[in-house]
Amino acid sequence: MNTHSTVLPVLDVRDLRAGGEQKHAFLTQLAEAARTVGFFYVTGHELCRLQQQVLHKTKQFFALPAAQKQAVAMVNSPHFRGYTQLQGELTQGKPDRREQFDLMQEQAAVHLDPSDPQWWQLVGPNQWPQSLPGLKPVALAYQDALTELTVDLLGAFAESLEQPADVFGETVQKPYTHMKLIRYPGASDQEAGERQGVGAHKDPGYLTIVTQDQQSGLEVLMDERGWVTVPPLEGAVVVNIGELLELASDGYLRATYHRVVTPAAGIDRYSVAFFMAAQLDSEVPLLQLPDHLKVKALGPSADPENPLFYQVGENVLKGRLRSHPDVAAAHYIKRAS
Template sequence: MSDIASVSIARPLEDVADELGRSFEEYGFAVIRDHGIPQDLIDRAEKLSREFFALPDETKRRYKLEGGGGARGYTPFGTEKAKDAEVHDLKEFWHVGRELPEGHALAEYMAPNVWPAEVDGFRATFTELYAAFDAAGLRVLEAIALHLGLPRDFFAATVEDGNSVMRLLRYPPLEGERAEGAIRAAAHGDINTITLLLGAEEAGLELLTTDGEWKPVAPPQGALVINIGDMLERLTNGRLRSTKHRVVNPKGKAAYRARYSMPFFLHFRPDYVIETLPSCVDPAHPADHPAPISSHDFLMQRLREINLA
């Protein structure tokens, strides 16, 4: 078994596409370096994220939007749970989504963002980071297209004005003798197209291999962890794997402090129809998926399963 790929996407994508693709097929995960998101922007974003989560609970809860399914603003500790899980995850988070101009054809699918007035620079910083994530994600999708034998720009139209969401995530510190090894986020697959994750340097992220073993994901400082979501697995007839993963509390002192991370859930356009790619159907891999479905309908179906809709 090979290891999880770790590649620089500053190199020509033709040189790294198959290494990334191999990793996505085998593990559903890869690590990318030189992704183009400036380190000073990452540092500012991490600082402001910590400032927001340090606010009093009653202040944060003012930004919880009832009936919004957690798509924007604040979601309190103990709300979300993994599909089929019996208990809620030990986390709180904030969502920033795409902002579309009034009258845009897809505006009905994307609510306006809300912004905390208590944290200076929050809106400007996370608007900038959202755009940087979007650009990095598109470059990863270009590499995936090359690996699949598709035109390099195949995915550009599928994700243009997509319903992508950036999550600022905090796992509060745990206490007691059971803190070490506790499950902070239960095993789950991501719903979306691909996920780009900042902040996985802190030990705890693990993926489930095809052998049924939990494998730690340990990227170098400043790198992005990328994983395939259910939408892309469905589109590729399972060729690219949406792998179950979880977050466990590490051993030692790190078990007793808060964990922060920033995943970017890159989505197809809400009106994009997910239908198995012909190039991913062959006698060994027949198309056995359900009927084609729009990415919006697929998303809503899955959000209901994880207690967010």
């Protein structure tokens, strides 16, 4: 495996908000980063204090006794919220070497009729560990701040594609957001096998934002260079394009395969991954690109193992069922049969 160190494009969101030539330069950089890599850093945001708080609470959560973490196990939740133990989630059919805690927006569960689509079951309350009451306010505040940043970036993508700035507006009035607190325990080469912290995959939403600690491990697949590392950059978050944005732009913007490699023995890596999709009951808008951009659109990726759906709830649920077969068996397969 040849891995090359690199620094992705770094965009300062203050340039976007400044307007004028600074904003124009930001939009140009954004479009180029999205076309060539699909990944970039964002700086200049106001997340630094919250970043440190949420990473601290993440470490506290994973330090809890196993019984306290299992008390909020995801298999208890038809909404895919809660704790997943080491190797409890699958990517490309293989178990990931990580443990994680998933949360979404705090909502009441939806009463479902048999004729309702199953993806409505994704809506509901989070599970929270009773012994760590400080986790809830910190995690929800960080999720809200990341939602605001992604809405700003979506508007910037719209303008860079020469669309009205609010072209995604109706689909993100109440967006479906999903955040993971993650621990990657270190392992020897023999223990880690192929060293799959997370296997190669694309994300199903509009945009993903990753907050890293000081340990590297995230890698992105670049056509000419192969797997390239995405090292932590102080004060920055990493942003990548998801499948919904690829669909909306007819493939002009491309979701990129990425993975996480297990750290070496004796080293734990902590991160927070935030996924922003459109509202579950919406459909991805197909943007009418100007001719000079349309000719560069390659169409959405065609992968029979990973079909893409314009209906957002269907696309999101597809990924959840595939990644967590235990939750699927407990709460979905019986209803479908």
